[in-house]
């Protein structure tokens with residue numbers, strides 16, 4: 001059984017009152033691991049867990065899992081790391097980002113979705129990194145869907161497509177394709193699964209390039225990585241929106 005990590009950034013009063021719940025995670029190979037997590041943390045950061053745990057008589061569980069869910073262990077461990085530390089690790093690979101993005105969608109964890117968008121908005125991400133990540137999001141849709149869970153939303157793919165369109169428009173095609181170091185060819189030849197509900201990325205990219213070209217001609221093209229926050233969702237948390245430096249530059 002995994003140890004309960006320390007909570008790094010939180011309201012201590014909330015946790016002294018909070019029970020710990022056991023969540024069983026079953027991976028693709030049927031391997032089961034149990035994770036002990038503060039109920040208050042799960043409920044605060046995930047609408048899915050808030051609703052599911054609310055239905056349970058936690059006192060009656062006596063150490064049995066409150067929920068059994070399907071996920072990759074690596075993704076769930078990244079989710080817990082975010083839950084306890086409010087940030088995602090610097091060393092995340094495109095596979096990690098995709099897995100965590102899908103879990104954030106399944107768990108309706110809007111704060112995590114916002115954090116992942118910001119992680120991908122980092123200025124150090126080069127055209128080839130953006131294309132690798134888009135290919136990962138397009139070709140490895142979430143596995144599996146929890147029966148009661150939501151689908152990941154479109155904010156991250158939408159941001160990445162718009163950023164790639166910006167890079168194409170501002171650099172010009174030839175310089176962009178050079179900078180993509182072979183990833184452009186892989187992006188245009190990828191086979192997007194027909195079951196992919198996230199839509200066809202090629203055609204979405206082309207319409208964003210067209211829009212970027214029109215803005216460039218008017219002198220109004222801005223870098224999506226630095227322009228105001230359009231890829232956050234603070235609907236449920238007015239305090240968070242006030243504190244968000246992207247939404248509110250004076251914060």
Ligand SMILES: [Zn+2]
Pocket residue numbers: 229232233234241244245246247
């Ligand atoms: Zn924001």
